[in-house]
Amino acid sequence: MNTTITLSEDYRDCLQEVTNIAMGQAGDRLARLLDTFVVLSIPHIEILAPSDIAMAINAIDGSASVSGVCQGFIGGGIAGEAILLFNDTSFSDLSRLLKYDGELDHQAERELLMDTANVLLGAFLRGVAVQLDMSFSLGPPLVLGQHQRLDNLFDPKTVTWQQALVTEINYKLEGYNVNCDLLVIFTEEFIDLLCKKLDYLLL
């Protein structure tokens, strides 16, 4: 039988704080790199089932204006995956932001997605890792939905876990039509270890 994992108030607050600080640091670096102010939402932390996550990802399938990029990370006995969902993001704004010149064809759009994701995810994950005194190896980002259908990519029926700790953050870039949701997913097997790491900060 599965037992439902719950996250104590203390851990939730602590993780929210870690996320806040990581985002603040990420935002600061991004501001320097991109010359723009990054507007961040308050992180939303929840324990979710695979089907809830599938629902969030499948939202990409229906709408042409949404794109997504995934990036896996692992280190210090903890592994997870970060998903960046772009909602109503303008590619021409992204290209202005990353100072790309040249025609915006399919390949260039793909590169923009990869690079934006790389910048946002990389900065954030590094911020989290530094606070927990860890370092993560990042896999290459993967653009969702270009070469395969999304239900092939993530089928909630085939995954081996029941619950995951999901942190959701919304990023907006001031002066640009760029709005994205970042989901960071730690599956149940890593939650204990993650809490132990948080203990060092709580003591």
Add this chain to the structure above:
Amino acid sequence: MTPTTPDFANELHWVMDILHNIDVGLVVVDLNMHIRLWNGFMQNHSAKAPEAVLNQNIFDIFPELPETWFRRKIETVAVLQTAAFTTWEQRPYLFHFKNYRPVTGSAKFMYQNCTMLPLTNAQGEVNHVCVIIYDVTEVAIHREQLQQANEQLQHINRTDGLTGLLNRKAWEQSLRQEFKRYQRYHRASSLIMLDIDHFKDINDTYGHPAGDEVIRRTAAALVSSLRDSDVAGRYGGEEFAVILVDTDATGAEIVAERLRTSVEASSVAYEEHVINYTISLGIAELTPKITDPTMWIDTADRGLYNAKRAGRNRSSIYYT
């Protein structure tokens, strides 16, 4: 273990050996874009010895590197202190290395995935970036072959084998699209249904292979008298259908007559026979009275029926 023990020297030796011989490319550049490390993989594939590249500007040695893009990437890695990635799907390669396998290599060049890692100094500053080059030619070729095979299958699935025109299923899909387009924009659109006259007699007199040849030649005449935007399909045995976008009934009649006279004037030589034949055509322009694609086909079919009844070898517009 302290740095003075022989073990340390030994291990350093191993590490250097591994870096040199590992089957991925390793390049270290400083923030001025000078090459500071160049491993065996890079030496062997570029045919450039370390003496030729070390402390040189990377863009001088490799003019094919997209400079603005590469600088931007390195800057990102240094400022964010985090890795950056590029895959062969975005950029097939960073360094242009020729395919080196005469037997099993079918690509012209090496497809590469690339990771850029920040290297921190003792003060925790990033002054160097390590560029790792992975040879992913095999993966890329397989993916492309798969894509080609899929495209070919898709083409076969949509095409009529005898004529090369769209098959009925694919053509009807186009018809439905055109119908929707009309409902939204109300731009003129016409349909021609055409049929080879006395086709059964041709088959009975000259045999089925001759009949096939007549069908093929009709399809060829059809293709050569249409514009790029027109959509022709083989509707049934000896029946063809054409969607003429942005064309009213009068315009469609001109197309139909041009096609009819060209078929009438030509003949098909099959073995010792010279076969002369004609076609009949029915035309229907889309109007608000036509409420679905099937009704549009029916309307053009009525035109075709009238053309047949009036003596064949003619075209007839059916007005709704």
